[in-house]
Amino acid sequence: MSKLTLAIPSKGRLMEQTTEMFARGGLTVSKVGHARGYRGGIQGLPGVDVAYVSSSEIAAALKSGSVHMGITGEDLVRESMSDADTRLQFLGKLGFGYADVVVAVPAWWLDVATIGDLEAASLPFRRAHGRWPRVATKYINLTRRFFASKGFGDYRIVESLGATEGTCSSGTAELIVDITTTGETLRANGLKILDDGVILKSEANLLASNAAAWTPELERVRDRIARAMEKAP
Amino acid sequence: MAAEPTQQFALLEAQAQVLMTVFTKAGHEAVAPAIIQPANVFLDVIGESLRARTYVFTDPDGAELCLRPDLTVPACRLHIARNGDPATSAKYCYNGPAFRFQPQDADETHPREFRQAGIECFGDTQGERAEAETIALILKALEAAGLKNWTLQIGDLGLFRSVLNAVQMPERWQKRLSDAFWRPDAFRAELKRLTTAPGAAALPAELMAALTPGDVAQTANAIQAYLDAKGIEVIGTRTVEEMAEHLLDVAADLSATPLDAKSARLIDSYVRVKGTALGAGQTIGKLLAGSKGGTGAALDTYDRRLALLANAGIPLDRVRFSAEFGRNLEYYTGLVFEVQAPGLDADSPVAGGGRYDGLIRAAGAGVDVPAVGGAIHTERLLSVLSRGAA
Numbered sequence: 337m338s339k340l341t342l343a344i345p346s347k348g349r350l351m352e353q354t355t356e357m358f359a360r361g362g363l364t365v366s367k368v369g370h371a372r373g374y375r376g377g378i379q380g381l382p383g384v385d386v387a388y389v390s391s392s393e394i395a396a397a398l399k400s401g402s403v404h405m406g407i408t409g410e411d412l413v414r415e416s417m418s419d420a421d422t423r424l425q426f427l428g429k430l431g432f433g434y435a436d437v438v439v440a441v442p443a444w445w446l447d448v449a450t451i452g453d454l455e456a457a458s459l460p461f462r463r464a465h466g467r468w469p470r471v472a473t474k475y476i477n478l479t480r481r482f483f484a485s486k487g488f489g490d491y492r493i494v495e496s497l498g499a500t501e502g503t504c505s506s507g508t509a510e511l512i513v514d515i516t517t518t519g520e521t522l523r524a525n526g527l528k529i530l531d532d533g534v535i536l537k538s539e540a541n542l543l544a545s546n547a548a549a550w551t552p553e554l555e556r557v558r559d560r561i562a563r564a565m566e567k568a569p
Numbered sequence: 570m571a572a573e574p575t576q577q578f579a580l581l582e583a584q585a586q587v588l589m590t591v592f593t594k595a596g597h598e599a600v601a602p603a604i605i606q607p608a609n610v611f612l613d614v615i616g617e618s619l620r621a622r623t624y625v626f627t628d629p630d631g632a633e634l635c636l637r638p639d640l641t642v643p644a645c646r647l648h649i650a651r652n653g654d655p656a657t658s659a660k661y662c663y664n665g666p667a668f669r670f671q672p673q674d675a676d677e678t679h680p681r682e683f684r685q686a687g688i689e690c691f692g693d694t695q696g697e698r699a700e701a702e703t704i705a706l707i708l709k710a711l712e713a714a715g716l717k718n719w720t721l722q723i724g725d726l727g728l729f730r731s732v733l734n735a736v737q738m739p740e741r742w743q744k745r746l747s748d749a750f751w752r753p754d755a756f757r758a759e760l761k762r763l764t765t766a767p768g769a770a771a772l773p774a775e776l777m778a779a780l781t782p783g784d785v786a787q788t789a790n791a792i793q794a795y796l797d798a799k800g801i802e803v804i805g806t807r808t809v810e811e812m813a814e815h816l817l818d819v820a821a822d823l824s825a826t827p828l829d830a831k832s833a834r835l836i837d838s839y840v841r842v843k844g845t846a847l848g849a850g851q852t853i854g855k856l857l858a859g860s861k862g863g864t865g866a867a868l869d870t871y872d873r874r875l876a877l878l879a880n881a882g883i884p885l886d887r888v889r890f891s892a893e894f895g896r897n898l899e900y901y902t903g904l905v906f907e908v909q910a911p912g913l914d915a916d917s918p919v920a921g922g923g924r925y926d927g928l929i930r931a932a933g934a935g936v937d938v939p940a941v942g943g944a945i946h947t948e949r950l951l952s953v954l955s956r957g958a959a
Binding site: 447468490507 | 613621748773776796806812814
């Protein structure tokens, strides 16, 4: 009998909250063998293999179908594919891992409160500096899609893989696209969120891959897991 | 994508020789700009939207490079590298590959790898005469290769600016409308804003009261004092002076009389002008006859251009004008043209070009240099000719 592979975040708060959520739904997830290993199972569901995978790689694994199901943030899913709704089944929002992907500019830009204002400020900026304003982000695709949907194209992306909030004060970018929960880190770094600058309100999701090999039996296991998560308090 | 058939290669090579012979005989020096180019020049000139159409990559040293999406910017860089003074006049021609990402599987008229044959004329001081000569030479090369039934589509961003000049409005509004011209939605929104409520900005009254009209330095000091009082730190590369300039514009708009409806209609009607080049000239004449600024320079420029095209041997009944044309080609500054051929849709011109006086500066020269040029999409030309639709 083939097994269903379920990918769970391999570390940090996301892993803990996922395990707690399963427990509240009546499913005990535990590691197999060494505590530092990356394989596990669910008690009472022998047809499930649990794979502990870094949350950013879970999206890629679901996209390719190398795992059947996974838990990860919607931000990471939408960043790694433009057509997530056709490639994946969204089986439920899990109520943790909240993060808003937002556009933030220096708080002292009193004349910029919207994407429209940003557009108006871009051309004078280019005249003064000889280049478009730079946007530091790790969400390159989300940023590009969001700005394209607003008809805004006068910017340059600079990839930032950490400490994105600091790029404005260090002078490597003029604005950023990053995740925030309370906005506190942004404020502490002299930034403000644009009024219409919320790209995505993200949280952890239970997902299934359309590219994975499904059998009627595996679909029953999938539905069992989805029901357990749904009724978890 | 299928490998290029041997026969296709031979035909393209033979066709390129015909095109290049026409160019070199007209005094254009054959050059071969680098295929791999620094990505930032393209991204800075055209904006982030270009990245979606360009093969951008990082080399082992971390430099961001790209496969050239066209040969115009590479030709500008070659010109700068070869000449101590970028304003030196030079005429180049080239034939070589360019690369553009195609979202679906590449078809015959939209291959992701294609060859451009083109000409550039840098540092010319003849203005519209050089533009007419460029168009005429591109058409001559197309005809030498066997194309007969072409139509020429032209647009003119200079003419748009002349129309704005014919309407009485503050210079900052003209600048803003010119900037927004590239984005039809933003343009309409800006025009509407100027005719209804030009100064509807929601900024603190305390700050606006502290501005000194006409004095950027004084205003910057006032803004700095306001920020200090609020405990807001100035971070990043944008300067307080830049914001002062912008806020002074905003303040001026607050007390400005909205643009009158008649002028707004004139601008809007101009943007919609489309048709044969001769007919469009008459339409523009009628539009401007009623304007405050009179017909003036705008129409003279248009008529002079048509006369130059006719002098260069181009039958005007095959020339079409559209005021909107060129809106999606951000680096052009004046004339824009495309050559359409039978059997190809409007999005697939067989050749195109125009004037781009700001491009050499953007490519690194630090000064504006007059530049006009055009290029032929050689795969499209061959496909039209081999289908016998020419």
